Amino acid sequence: MRPEEFTLVRDLLRTFATQHAVGSADEVEPRSRAAAQEELDGLGLAGLRGTALPAATVQECALLAEEHGRLPLTTSLLGTTLLAPELLRLLGADGHETRFTVALASDLRLPGPGAPDLRAWDCDGAGAALYADTEGNVTRARLGPPAPTADLLRSVRQASAVGAPLGRLGPQDRQRWQAYALVVVASELVGAAGSFVEQSVAYARDRRQYGRRIGSFQAVQHLLADATVLVAAGTSATRYAAWCVDQEPPDRALAAARAAKAEVNTSAVEAVYAGMQVFGGIAQTWEHLAHLYLRKVLVGATVLATTADLLPALAVPEVTR
Amino acid sequence: MTEGPLDFGDPADLERLRRDFRAWLAGHPLPARRPDEPVPAFLHRWHRILHSGGWVGLDVPREYGGRGLTPLHQVAVSDELGARGAPGVPRIGYLAHALLEFGDEEQRRRLLPRMLSGDDVWCQGFSEPGAGSDLAGMSTRAERRQDGGYLVNGQKLWTSYAQYSDLCLLLARTGRTASAHTSISAFAVPLDRPGVTVRPLRAASGDAEFCELFLDDVRVEESERVGAEGDGWPLAMTTVSYERNALDTGHLSKYGLLVERLRRTAYDRRGNLPDGLLTRIGQCVVDYQVLVAHARRRTAQRLAGQAAGPDSSVDKLLMTRAEQRLYETALSVFPEELHAEGGEVFGDYLYSRAASVYGGTSQIQRNIIAKRLLGLPADDRA
Numbered sequence: 001m002r003p004e005e006f007t008l009v010r011d012l013l014r015t016f017a018t019q020h021a022v023g024s025a026d027e028v029e030p031r032s033r034a035a036a037q038e039e040l041d042g043l044g045l046a047g048l049r050g051t052a053l054p055a056a057t058v059q060e061c062a063l064l065a066e067e068h069g070r071l072p073l074t075t076s077l078l079g080t081t082l083l084a085p086e087l088l089r090l091l092g093a094d095g096h097e098t099r100f101t102v103a104l105a106s107d108l109r110l111p112g113p114g115a116p117d118l119r120a121w122d123c124d125g126a127g128a129a130l131y132a133d134t135e136g137n138v139t140r141a142r143l144g145p146p147a148p149t150a151d152l153l154r155s156v157r158q159a160s161a162v163g164a165p166l167g168r169l170g171p172q173d174r175q176r177w178q179a180y181a182l183v184v185v186a187s188e189l190v191g192a193a194g195s196f197v198e199q200s201v202a203y204a205r206d207r208r209q210y211g212r213r214i215g216s217f218q219a220v221q222h223l224l225a226d227a228t229v230l231v232a233a234g235t236s237a238t239r240y241a242a243w244c245v246d247q248e249p250p251d252r253a254l255a256a257a258r259a260a261k262a263e264v265n266t267s268a269v270e271a272v273y274a275g276m277q278v279f280g281g282i283a284q285t286w287e288h289l290a291h292l293y294l295r296k297v298l299v300g301a302t303v304l305a306t307t308a309d310l311l312p313a314l315a316v317p318e319v320t321r
Numbered sequence: 322m323t324e325g326p327l328d329f330g331d332p333a334d335l336e337r338l339r340r341d342f343r344a345w346l347a348g349h350p351l352p353a354r355r356p357d358e359p360v361p362a363f364l365h366r367w368h369r370i371l372h373s374g375g376w377v378g379l380d381v382p383r384e385y386g387g388r389g390l391t392p393l394h395q396v397a398v399s400d401e402l403g404a405r406g407a408p409g410v411p412r413i414g415y416l417a418h419a420l421l422e423f424g425d426e427e428q429r430r431r432l433l434p435r436m437l438s439g440d441d442v443w444c445q446g447f448s449e450p451g452a453g454s455d456l457a458g459m460s461t462r463a464e465r466r467q468d469g470g471y472l473v474n475g476q477k478l479w480t481s482y483a484q485y486s487d488l489c490l491l492l493a494r495t496g497r498t499a500s501a502h503t504s505i506s507a508f509a510v511p512l513d514r515p516g517v518t519v520r521p522l523r524a525a526s527g528d529a530e531f532c533e534l535f536l537d538d539v540r541v542e543e544s545e546r547v548g549a550e551g552d553g554w555p556l557a558m559t560t561v562s563y564e565r566n567a568l569d570t571g572h573l574s575k576y577g578l579l580v581e582r583l584r585r586t587a588y589d590r591r592g593n594l595p596d597g598l599l600t601r602i603g604q605c606v607v608d609y610q611v612l613v614a615h616a617r618r619r620t621a622q623r624l625a626g627q628a629a630g631p632d633s634s635v636d637k638l639l640m641t642r643a644e645q646r647l648y649e650t651a652l653s654v655f656p657e658e659l660h661a662e663g664g665e666v667f668g669d670y671l672y673s674r675a676a677s678v679y680g681g682t683s684q685i686q687r688n689i690i691a692k693r694l695l696g697l698p699a700d701d702r703a
Binding site: 003006007057059060063201204205211212213215216218220221222224225226228229232233235236237239240241243244247255256259260262263308310311312313314315316 | 583587591602603607638642
């Protein structure tokens with residue numbers, strides 16, 4: 001996109017986010033969820049890469065995912081707007097009437113071999129899911145009943161593969177797809193962690209105890225400085241990995257994406273811990289937004305690939321999942 | 322707030338520069354160190370060879386002896402050297418930047434070409450026994466003389482390789498105010514000047530890298546002052562912010578080599594590594610990748626016109642984290658280093674422990690981030 005086009009799209013998403021962000025966990029309810037999803041779908045972002053020459057780069061999609069993560073939104077930007085359309089694009093199978101999300105393993109990691117128990121992830125607004133197996137075959141999956149998840153902002157449902165594969169990804173496209181998925185998911189987590197740290201910094205500037213603003217205590221300052229470094233690490237890693245998916249051969253892009261997800265799995269959670277510590281008791285309540293952020297990054301750190309999956313794979317390049 | 326998409330890639334002419342440099346390196350291999358040759362003397366010999374090919378100061382304007390290219394070009398040369406296990410380009414980039422930004426035209430023309438060629442070897446006289454991270458607390462003074470110029474008295478510490486240097490970029494107090502921001506000035510002082518005494522100090526690794534520098538009634542001329550009186554503080558801040566970037570200091574390619582060595586070892590010894598070590602190696606790979614990504618993001622920002630500032634403290638903490646975890650892991654992968662004479666990994670490990678101290682301790686970096694980047698308040702009790 002041209003810079004001014006991208007700024008326009010991001011501003012649209014930002015305005016949408018401020019209007020539809022929930023104020024607390026109590027505001028997460030079916031009717032407002034559906035309304036928010038409908039409005040997000042109306043922005044037409046699912047078509048961003050759906051043309052023969054994709055209009056948006058992966059880096060731009062990653063920046064949009066980052067933006068979406070900054071506020072507590074119930075909408076499915078990742079599953080239905082970015083991930084499933086990219087999978088269809090790589091298959092060369094666009095033009096489906098159904099709105100898809102992606103199907104993951106029951107623990108939300110990338111599906112393993114065999115006929116795994118599936119979950120449709122981030123499925124608000126989706127009518128079906130796409131299941132990519134370890135061979136690269138992509139099959140349609142029917143949505144079942146809702147499945148419990150600690151992430152209150154994200155819908156997960158049981159899913160089962162049906163019918164013959166819609167198509168098959170070659171080895172390089174499988175790497176591209178995995179790299180794209182890892183980058184987009186990691187970017188949303190970085191956005192969440194970065195925004196929550198900013199909110200806790202703002203709180204530390206105002207909140208007074210012992211007759212002074214708590215942000216003037218060096219112990220609090222160092223906690224927030226460390227959180228800032230963690231957010232910077234995740235931001236650099238994900239944006240660079242996104243650029244690699246755009247520009248580098250797929251195996252190198254996948255390595256960069258894995259490193260970014262591994263960094264974010266740890267640093268996003270640590271950064272949210274630091275922010276919660278600064279908020280103190282108030283962040284331990286149901287009403288406060290802190291637990292929505294915590295739940296998002298905590299579950300997010302297990303989505304697609306955990307740290308335990310990634311670190312050994314990165315230590316020895318020949319080992320791949 | 323959030324920034325737009327960045328170009329993390331290399332400019333088109335960079336690949337050509339890399340090819341040219343590789344071709345040049347093929348004809349100018351790294352010389353062998355002579356048995357009795359001290360490391361700094363050997364590095365200085367290498368510096369001159371590199372300069373003879375035009376590979377030093379690529380980002381310095383042509384009129385001052387450089388090649389008028391970008392920092393990315395200099396980084397590419399460091400990168401190519403690192404990939405071959407050769408010592409990097411001499412670490413003078415941050416000193417050159419100080420002269421470029423604060424020196425006058427005469428000084429830039431006189432000092433920079435000789436700095437780049439290695440005709441003059443420079444060291445940095447900032448820290449003192451009573452002023453390490455708290456640089457503002459320095460007590461070395463430069464008093465105005467009746468006959469013009471200054472008389473300098475004081476003591477400097479951690480002046481790396483001063484015993485092999487010709488000139489020192491020295492900070493001293495010129496003003497009477499308590500504020501460091503207006504009362505410190507910078508000078509380019511020849512070390513053979515009467516009154517200057519250099520005493521090497523042995524580091525924990527056993528190497529004599531650091532020195533003490535004693536200044537007793539040293540006469541320094543007006544023309545040797547770099548910048549105006551009182552410019553010492555901003556000059557120091559610029560210098561250290563360049564010094565804190567892993568790219569500027571050329572550490573990145575060195576880490577990359579060790580990370581690859583760890584990965585190869587992990588592969589060779591697969592199934593035979595102690596519990597948890599594979600994960601730690603994976604963490605080093607992640608740390609390194611993050612550092613590469615971060616350095617490239619900073620470079621892209623800098624090329625887009627953003628100057629180095631307080632966010633260099635973030636860079637320094639990230640670099641420290643990566644370096645210390647990397648060498649700790651390397652010692653676990655190669656434990657024999659602990660039971661050998663003069664192991665290279667062990668020497669680098671000891672040096673990595675200094676990463677959280679030199680150039681401002683990690684605690685000082687956190688203070689800078691909190692105050693200058695996050696805008697957290699000072700103690701405001703009534």
